[in-house]
Every structure is written in C-alpha cells, then in structure tokens.
Amino acid sequence: MKTDLKVKFLQHILNKKNNEEGFTLIELLVVIIIIGILSAIALPSFLNQANKAKQSEAKTYIGSMNRAQQAYYAENNVFADNDSFAKLGLGINTQTQNYQYKIANGGSGQTTVSNRAQPKESSAPIKAYVGGVGIGTLGDSSEATTVAILCEANQPININNALNGETDATFTGGTTPPECPTDYSLVK
Numbered sequence: 001m002k003t004d005l006k007v008k009f010l011q012h013i014l015n016k017k018n019n020e021e022g023f024t025l026i027e028l029l030v031v032i033i034i035i036g037i038l039s040a041i042a043l044p045s046f047l048n049q050a051n052k053a054k055q056s057e058a059k060t061y062i063g064s065m066n067r068a069q070q071a072y073y074a075e076n077n078v079f080a081d082n083d084s085f086a087k088l089g090l091g092i093n094t095q096t097q098n099y100q101y102k103i104a105n106g107g108s109g110q111t112t113v114s115n116r117a118q119p120k121e122s123s124a125p126i127k128a129y130v131g132g133v134g135i136g137t138l139g140d141s142s143e144a145t146t147v148a149i150l151c152e153a154n155q156p157i158n159i160n161n162a163l164n165g166e167t168d169a170t171f172t173g174g175t176t177p178p179e180c181p182t183d184y185s186l187v188k
Contacts, residue, residue: 051156054098054126058117059150059187061101062131064090065115066148069106069133073146079113079133081106098126104168111135112178114168118157125156129187132169132178150187151180 068088072080080088082103094101099117106113115131133148149169167181180186 051126055129055152057096058099058126058129059152061090061092061099062115062117062129063150064092065101065103066131066133066150069103069113069115070146070148073133073135078108079106079110081110081113095120104166112169112171116166118166127153127155128157128167129153130167130169130181130184132171134169134171134178136171136176136178147178149178149180151184152187154183154185 065088068090069079072078072088080103084106085094085101085103092101098120100120102116102118104114104116112132112134115133117129119126119128130151131148132151133146135144136147137144138147151169167184170179170181172179
C-alpha cells in the first residue's frame with residue numbers, strides 16, 4: 001500500500017506542475033496594454049528627434065555665417081551678399097538636403113545683413129532660421145562694432161504659406177541690439 005500511495009502522490013505532483021505552466025490570457029493582455037500606453041507616450045518624442053537633428057544643421061550654419069560676415073566686414077569694410085557667398089570661406093553648400101541658405105541685404109553701402117536658412121520641402125516640419133549682423137555700438141563705447149543675432153521660427157515653416165523664412169532681423173542701429181523678426185525667437 002505504501003508504494004501505491006507514493007505513486008499517486010507523485011502523479012498528483014506531476015499533474016499539478018503541468019497545469020500551472022505559462023501565462024493566462026488576461027496577464028498577456030495587461031502586459032500588451034501597458035506596453036502600448038508606454039509607446040504612445042514615448043513615440044512623439046522619438047519622432048521629433050529627427051527634426052531636431054535637421055534643425056541643428058541650420059543653427060550651426062547660420063551661426064557660422066554670422067561669424068564669417070563679421071570677419072568679412074572687418075577685412076573688407078562691407079558685408080558679403082548672396083552673389084559673394086563663397087567669399088565668406090565657409091566651405092558650406094548653399095543648398096543641403098533640408099535647407100537653402102541665402103544672404104539678404106549685403107553688399108556695398110549696407111550696414112546690416114541677414115543670413116537665412118529656409119526649409120526646402122513644404123512637407124518637412126522643420127523651423128526656419130534667420131541670423132543678422134549689423135554695425136552698432138555696445139554700452140557706453142563710441143566705437144562701432146559688428147553685432148549678431150540668431151533667431152528661430154516659433155513654428156515649423158510651410159513653404160506655401162506666407163511665413164516661409166524670408167524674413168530679416170531688425171536693426172535700429174546705435175546702442176540698440178538687433179531683434180528677432182515677428183514670429184521668431186532668440187536662440188541663446
């Protein structure tokens with residue numbers, strides 16, 4: 001009888017282990033729902049990172065164009081215009097995959113110049129950038145110097161819309177620093 005009891009006990013233990021394997025359907029559904037909620041929260045942030053990378057190109061190029069304009073003015077006493085873009089010596093293309101770079105208001109007789117980064121595709125939700133360099137005085141000094149500003153559009157630009165990145169920074173001259181155009185914010 002003892003062996004019969006041992007066999008039944010072992011069968012009971014083995015059957016119990018076979019019935020308790022795996023996850024229930026409800027447990028799987030709960031895990032899938034939690035993963036769905038977390039991905040819905042994180043997905044917009046991940047998708048926006050590609051646009052931020054594209055925009056960092058424009059920030060870098062416009063900042064470089066501003067500094068090159070300041071150096072060009074110091075050497076030539078004139079700001080470079082769009083026709084003399086290559087004379088800035090930056091080694092950058094006027095058109096990249098994401099942006100078109102232009103210089104507005106440069107040339108002889110100009111006291112200000114605007115450097116523009118305009119998005120090339122209307123479907124791309126990336127922002128335009130405007131850099132400005134002008135001649136002014138800082139503080140109590142009476143010596144003229146070049147001052148620069150870098151501005152970012154508040155909203156992504158749509159080429160077919162009125163706001164297309166063809167805006168210039170505002171200079172009033174004197175000791176007043178340059179200002180960003182309407183619908184643009186200062187990049188610090």
